[in-house]
Amino acid sequence: MKKDKLLAIGEALIDFAPKQIGVPLKDVLEFKRDVGGAPANVCGAFAKLGGRAGMITQLGKDAFGDCIVEELQGFGIDTRFILRTEEANTALAFVSLEEDGSRDFSFYRKPSADMLFPPEALKKEWFDDAYTLHFCSVALVDSPMRQAHVKAIDMALDCGALISFDPNVRFPLWDDHEALKGTILEFMPKAHILKISDEELEFITGYKDIDEAAPLLFKGNTAMVIYTMGSGGAMCLTKNSRAQAPSRRVKAVDTTGAGDGFIGSFLYQLWRDGVDVPALDGLTEEQMEEYITFSNRFCEYSVFGNGAIASYPTEEQLKQYVMENP
DSSP states (O other), X not given: OOOOEEXXXXXXXXXXXXXXXXXXXXXXXXXXXXEEOHHHHHHHHHHHTTOEEEEEEEEESSHHHHHHHHHHHHTTEEOTXXXXXSSSOOOEEEEEEOTTSOEEEEEEOXXXXXXXXXXXXXXXXXXXXXXEEEEESGGGSSSXXXXXXXXXXXXXXXXXXXXXXXXXXXXXXXXXXXXXXHHHHHHGGGOSEXXXXXXXXXXXXXXXXXXXXXXXXXXXXXXXXXXXXXXGOEEEEESSOEEEEOOOOOOOSOOTTXXXXXXXXXXXXXXHTTOOGGGGGGOOHHHHHHHHHHHHHHHHHHTXXXXXXXXXXOHHHHHHHHHHXX
16 A cells, blocks of 8 residues: 555644734734644645645534634545544634744633544554654643554554654643653654754753754654754754755745644655655755755745645645746
8 A cells, every 4th residue: 555645643723813913912803713733734735735634633513623624625634534522622722923923822722622532533544554644742731632642653653654743842831841841852752753943942952052952852763853943944964964955034924834834845755755764864965955945945935825724835836936036
């Protein structure tokens, strides 16, 4: 069976993005509804570029859950792995945007439906054709969903899938930041690919410099680290090689989902080129530079639009954009 599907597990939610820019969250008067959640966004990037993607989560039996399912289907994302429950509502996130596109969040998930996803609902056959399984830290709070992650990762590994982890640190969701750090450190070695930002590096590792932090990052299964630095570009590291590509400076409208778009588009390129787990170590500097340059441009395109998945380009749209903006 051809392994050509990206699966992501975790939260899918509604982002309420502000219609006013540069206003603190407490002063925002109007919001626009967008489908979001980092794992769902990664599915969206992969699918927009032409890959197959499926989302593993649980939503409430409510209007917001209906909205998420319909929009994900509209983007070509497989929703067969989404459960519905009446025990909790679909998660919501209210966002404020600064003039530079940076964000502030307020989450409504105490608990939300995704946190109650029962591990026993996972089925091994879901992973038979999975090229990769992607996850983040938001859904790793102490809940049934955390145990579902452990089980899903084991199932995916048994099927030979590549495991990708983006900590995607969200401090407001954790009362105990040391527990957040410990959880990230616990799950990092399970992943073959780790995506981490310059804003997260010191919190997770205690180091500001990626070279000093590297020994803590390359543990267990981890064979590749993708280090994003916002306007400073991105770096891709393996145990044998590294590459770096700059970002172009642009005026961002909304950075929501940009990091998710980066890793989703990066995973798409690996799948497109048939790069499996053993091949990660053998990638050349030129290949890695090509991949992160592509993902940088994917993110660049996305920040001109509002929301996450809706702002992501198709491969044809991205090619056209790059031709017009070399």
